[in-house]
Amino acid sequence: MGRLDGKVALVTGGGGGIGRGVAKLMAREGAAVVVNDLGVTVTGEGADTTPAQKVVNEITADGGQAAANYSSVTDYDQVGVMIEQAVKTFGSIDIVVNIAGILRDRMIFNMSEAEWDAVVAVHLKGTFNTCRHASARFREQKWGRFINFASVSAWGSPGQPNYGAAKHGILGFTLTLANSMAKYNVTANSIVPGFVATRMTDSTPRGQMVLQQTGRTLSEASKGTEVDPENVAPIVTYLATPEASYINGQFIGIQGYTLNLYSHAEAVRILQGTHRWGSAELFDLFPKTLSAGLTPPPLPPKPGEEAPKRRTQLLQEDKSSWQEIAPGVKYWRWQEYFETKRG
Numbered sequence: 001m002g003r004l005d006g007k008v009a010l011v012t013g014g015g016g017g018i019g020r021g022v023a024k025l026m027a028r029e030g031a032a033v034v035v036n037d038l039g040v041t042v043t044g045e046g047a048d049t050t051p052a053q054k055v056v057n058e059i060t061a062d063g064g065q066a067a068a069n070y071s072s073v074t075d076y077d078q079v080g081v082m083i084e085q086a087v088k089t090f091g092s093i094d095i096v097v098n099i100a101g102i103l104r105d106r107m108i109f110n111m112s113e114a115e116w117d118a119v120v121a122v123h124l125k126g127t128f129n130t131c132r133h134a135s136a137r138f139r140e141q142k143w144g145r146f147i148n149f150a151s152v153s154a155w156g157s158p159g160q161p162n163y164g165a166a167k168h169g170i171l172g173f174t175l176t177l178a179n180s181m182a183k184y185n186v187t188a189n190s191i192v193p194g195f196v197a198t199r200m201t202d203s204t205p206r207g208q209m210v211l212q213q214t215g216r217t218l219s220e221a222s223k224g225t226e227v228d229p230e231n232v233a234p235i236v237t238y239l240a241t242p243e244a245s246y247i248n249g250q251f252i253g254i255q256g257y258t259l260n261l262y263s264h265a266e267a268v269r270i271l272q273g274t275h276r277w278g279s280a281e282l283f284d285l286f287p288k289t290l291s292a293g294l295t296p297p298p299l300p301p302k303p304g305e306e307a308p309k310r311r312t313q314l315l316q317e318d319k320s321s322w323q324e325i326a327p328g329v330k331y332w333r334w335q336e337y338f339e340t341k342r343g
């Protein structure tokens with residue numbers, strides 16, 4: 001008995017990296033999987049049917065059910081066909097996992113319009129396209145799971161204005177899905193990965209260092225380690241199961257073997273007036289209240305320097321705030337946040 005027996009999943013970007021691991025684990029848990037992948041380079045060039053087909057072959061060799069799809073998630077009509085393919089081949093569509101992605105990193109002052117458009121098209125529009133087409137069926141059948149991939153780059157990675165914006169857009173979009181589709185027994189959650197060793201990170205400074213030192217790409221050298229892309233698959237699969245029906249509108253972070261739950265944005269200071277703010281009043285009161293003690297965001301660390309720690313990281317340094325809850329498993333939660341906000 002698999003935990004996803006009888007379910008049909010679409011995994012975009014399922015031909016490589018994180019998507020391959022997700023497609024394979026979902027199939028092992030009993031889902032029939034449409035493995036979508038356009039087979040492009042990291043920057044989104046070319047097209048190749050091999051990656052999706054290879055993963056389908058791996059799944060079927062393992063006794064699972066899968067079908068390949070080679071379309072681009074950016075093409076609204078082709079994505080409609082993709083959803084129809086799932087229904088025609090396997091009888092329904094129950095789970096949509098949006099993983100397809102590309103990178104075109106550039107500082108904002110050097111970024112071309114094409115670099116912006118291409119990245120937003122794959123990540124944000126691609127996620128809209130699959131969710132839009134699947135949502136009509138989810139609504140009808142009163143069951144469904146959306147799992148959309150964001151990234152820690154959404155918190156403001158300086159050299160990724162296109163990618164960071166698209167990933168933050170995906171978080172906002174996921175919340176609207178969660179709020180609009182909950183009454184149809186549909187959940188929508190986002191995964192927020194940190195660093196995962198795939199070809200996407202082979203070209204980073206860390207990837208280049210590993211290549212120089214070992215002669216192997218970071219993704220090859222990382223198989224079986226903490227940053228192996230297959231490590232992301234279990235949490236994605238868990239969110240897709242019937243047991244996860246109460247988890248909706250959440251952002252789940254993953255870095256190596258560590259999972260975390262993000263808070264949602266909430267007002268932390270409030271200044272309430274009774275009339276339109278006058279400029280003298282605002283100049284006087286704003287610095288004493290909403291902006292009191294705020295410091296400018298830290299500049300990114302220079303090579304060799306450590307990044308400044310966030311408040312929660314500092315709190316985590318207190319060892320007594322951690323509990324060992326199972327052999328080899330430690331649990332931490334932001335006490336103050338839960339005490340004041342959640343009771």
Ligand SMILES: NC(=O)c1ccc[n+]([C@@H]2O[C@H](COP(=O)([O-])OP(=O)(O)OC[C@H]3O[C@@H](n4cnc5c(N)ncnc54)[C@H](O)[C@@H]3O)[C@@H](O)[C@H]2O)c1
Nearest residue numbers: 013016017018038039040072073100101151193196198200
């Ligand atoms: N690797 C990381 O460190 C990391 C960190 C945070 C978030 N992510 C996100 O996780 C997801 C997977 O990344 P990965 O590291 O496995 O990358 P990857 O490059 O190994 O895989 C991405 C896959 O998407 C496919 N793809 C690209 N454009 C497509 C399109 N238009 N239509 C269909 N398929 C397309 C590619 O062919 C590729 O197989 C991405 O959304 C990425 O932004 C990755």
